[in-house]
Amino acid sequence: xxxxxxxxxxxxxxxxALIVIIGAAAAITNILFNDSRTASSxxxxxxxxxxxxxxxxxxxxRVAPVxxxxxxxxxxxxxxxQVVTVPKSITNPFLASNHESGEQVAxxxxxxxxxxxxGILSFNPDLVLITKLHNSESDAEQLLRQAGVKVVTxxxxxxxxxxxxxxxxxxxxxxxxxxxxxxxxxxxxxxxxVAERTSALTTKPTVLVLxxxxxxxxxxxxxxxxxxxxMIRLAGAEPAAAALGINKSTxxxxxxxxxxxxxxxxxxxxDGTGEEWLSELKSQPSWKTLTAVKNGRIxxxxxxxxxxxxxxxxxxxMEMSAWLHPDLWDEGEKTR
Numbered sequence: 001x002x003x004x005x006x007x008x009x010x011x012x013x014x015x016x017a018l019i020v021i022i023g024a025a026a027a028i029t030n031i032l033f034n035d036s037r038t039a040s041s042x043x044x045x046x047x048x049x050x051x052x053x054x055x056x057x058x059x060x061x062r063v064a065p066v067x068x069x070x071x072x073x074x075x076x077x078x079x080x081x082q083v084v085t086v087p088k089s090i091t092n093p094f095l096a097s098n099h100e101s102g103e104q105v106a107x108x109x110x111x112x113x114x115x116x117x118x119g120i121l122s123f124n125p126d127l128v129l130i131t132k133l134h135n136s137e138s139d140a141e142q143l144l145r146q147a148g149v150k151v152v153t154x155x156x157x158x159x160x161x162x163x164x165x166x167x168x169x170x171x172x173x174x175x176x177x178x179x180x181x182x183x184x185x186x187x188x189x190x191x192x193x194v195a196e197r198t199s200a201l202t203t204k205p206t207v208l209v210l211x212x213x214x215x216x217x218x219x220x221x222x223x224x225x226x227x228x229x230x231m232i233r234l235a236g237a238e239p240a241a242a243a244l245g246i247n248k249s250t251x252x253x254x255x256x257x258x259x260x261x262x263x264x265x266x267x268x269x270x271d272g273t274g275e276e277w278l279s280e281l282k283s284q285p286s287w288k289t290l291t292a293v294k295n296g297r298i299x300x301x302x303x304x305x306x307x308x309x310x311x312x313x314x315x316x317x318m319e320m321s322a323w324l325h326p327d328l329w330d331e332g333e334k335t336r
Contacts, residue, residue, distance in 0.1 A: 063174055064125035066109055067137070069157050072098050072310040073170050074129065077179050080104040084123040087111030094271050094302045097310045117143040125149060127173060131156065157309035158225045160191060160234070160317075167311075183311055190314045191234065194321050197328045198236035205324060206240035207232045208260055208292070210252055211268025211307055212277050219252040219278050221260070222268070227309045235321035236328075237264070254284045264324060265292040267300045268307050275300075299323055 062084045065071040071086040075098035085107030093099045107123045109116060117140040120128060131154045132138050144151050152173050157163050164184040171180020209222040209232070222228050223239075223246040232239045240262035244250070267275065281287055292298055305316030322329040 061174060062124060062126045063129070064107075064120055064123060064127065065129040066115060066120055066140075067111055067129065067131035067133075067154075068096060069131050069166075069309050070129035070154065070170065071102065072096050072308070073167055074174065075101040076167075076183060076311050077171055077176050078174050082174075084125050085109050085120060092271065093304075094269055095304050095308050097304050097312045115140045117147075120144065121147055121149070127152065129170065129173070130154070156225055158227055159230050160187060160227070160314065163227065163309045163313065164188065187311070187314050190318060194234055194236075194318055198234075198321060198325065201236050201325070204237050205263035206260075207235075207237040207264045207266060207320075207324070208240040208257075208262035209266045209268060209306065210278065210281075211303065212270055213249060217277075219281055220249045221246070221252045221256060222307065223247065223249045225249065226307060227313055228266075228268070228306050231306070231313070231317045231320060234317055236325055252281060254281060254286045257281065257290060258286050261290055262292050263295075264297045264299075265290070266306065266320065267298065268303050269300050270303045 061078075061082060063074055063078060063082055064085045065074040065083065066085065066087055068087050068089045071083075071090045074083060075086075075090075080101045081104075083105045086102050086105045087110070088108045089111055090096045090102030090105075091099050091108075096102055109119050115130075115134075115136045120140070121144070126149075128144050128149055128151045130137050130141055130151060132141065133156060141151050141153055152169065154166050154169070155162075157166055164187055167180045167183050168177065171177040209226075209228045210219045211222055211228075212218065213220045221241050221244065223241045223244075225248045229239050229241070240260045243260050244256055250256075267278065275282070287293060301316060301319065304310060305313060305319060318329075
């Protein structure tokens with residue numbers, strides 16, 4: 001092989017080597033480019049963290065039910081860990097069905113006339129639930145809204161229809177409508193059972209509910225607006241207080257009791273301390289002349305089963321109906 005041929009062969013080999021190197025580089029570049037495209041089509045670590053944080057925020061909604069009825073309802077739907085504050089009355093086992101869950105909530109505020117919006121804001125709530133019965137609650141609502149907090153308000157929970165509707169509203173507000181609907185169905189089923197048992201009644205006795213309406217208030221005749229008033233009708237009786245023509249609960253007097261003269265009397269127990277609140281009325285000679293007293297038809301029910309609307313107030317209705325009409329309730333009293 002001459003020198004010219006050897007040089008020509010070397011050039012061919014060099015070109016071939018260059019072609020192989022260039023092809024390999026292109027292949028590597030294509031692989032890296034495809035990997036880059038695949039990676040960019042998936043959420044970045046920062047994007048994933050943002051989505052996860054949003055999900056956690058939804059689950060960790062900080063709820064502040066500052067009225068007893070709203071607190072008792074909320075604690076049926078969400079865990080106590082999501083509740084940042086409750087009214088102090090939620091821990092009273094005579095008033096609240098969820099008193100044990102309420103005791104697990106660290107924050108407590110004064111309710112009703114002592115509602116303090118600044119105290120509520122100190123718990124940094126995302127959602128505040130208020131039943132407006134007093135001026136202080138309306139004032140608190142306004143200030144909380146001005147502070148940028150979402151507020152859901154309710155009027156008095158005076159009927160079982162309102163109770164069920166308010167559960168639904170709370171369920172939607174906290175993101176658990178299915179749970180609220182399940183509770184509503186449970187209440188409706190029990191109402192239907194009472195209606196079925198009492199539907200054949202031809203005569204109905206009169207029933208008077210007497211109870212304090214707060215600490216040291218003395219006895220009140222419970223009138224329209226409180227769920228106990230509707231409870232009497234649904235239990236298969238007539239509200240004796242209708243004889244007074246009142247449109248809300250009113251301070252009880254001997255004269256009123258004589259005018260009402262109920263067949264049955266139900267006493268509301270707020271704290272288990274006895275009937276000291278009733279001592280003045282019972283000391284009057286007229287007390288012993290009442291039909292219910294003469295016939296021994298007086299019973300006591302816890303306020304949470306009689307006066308304070310909650311998931312289990314309907315069980316109080318069943319208890320009352322069984323007391324009034326034991327022949328209609330083969331299983332006896334319905335209590336919780």
